[in-house]
Amino acid sequence: MWQYTTVGNANSAYLINSVQKELTAGMIMxxxxxxxxxxxxxxxxxxxxxPNGQNISVLNLLEMTSGLDPAGPMGDAPYNNDDANAQKTIQGTHYNEQNFGKWDYQDLEYILLSHILEKASG
Incomplete structure (x- = not known):
């Protein structure tokens, strides 16, 4: 886990695993x-x-039905939840048409939601 911290002190950013999904969904709503x-x-x-972003809605991301599939790591360690890491993650993302509209657990969707929330809310 320490490899995903920014500086390793009280002001560090940490990935908090799936707990962040609940918080992100609440903030989206x-x-x-x-x-x-x-x-x-x-x-x-x-x-x-x-990929296929013109057809994938915020609701698809919330429900994990986007059909998106990360092909590699989601950003760099230490992880900074910034636009550069979002762009790196997107570059390694593929669209799987067979999974569009079907539930498929992917952390990627909530990572994208957190960045969309930041853009929408400022």
Whole structure:
């Protein structure tokens, strides 16, 4: 776990595993209720280079039904949750048409949601 910290002190950023998914989903729904984001918004509105992003909605990401499949590591260690790591992750992402609309657990979807939330809410 220490390899995924930024500096290893009280001000470090840590990956908190799947607990962050609950928090991210809650913050997405808050942004929706504040009209900063719509569940129907397409991913390409925020990240035009996501494969099939013109058809994948925020709701698809929340439900893990996007059909996206990461082909490599999601960013660099130490992990910084920034746009550069998001772009690196997107570069290694593939679209699997057979999985679109079907539940397929991928951390990638919530990583993208956290970046979309940042763009939508400022």
């Amino acid at each position: 808050r942004a929706v209720s504040e009209n900063k984001l719509s569940l129907d918004d397409k991913v390409n509105k925020f990240y035009p280079n996501v």
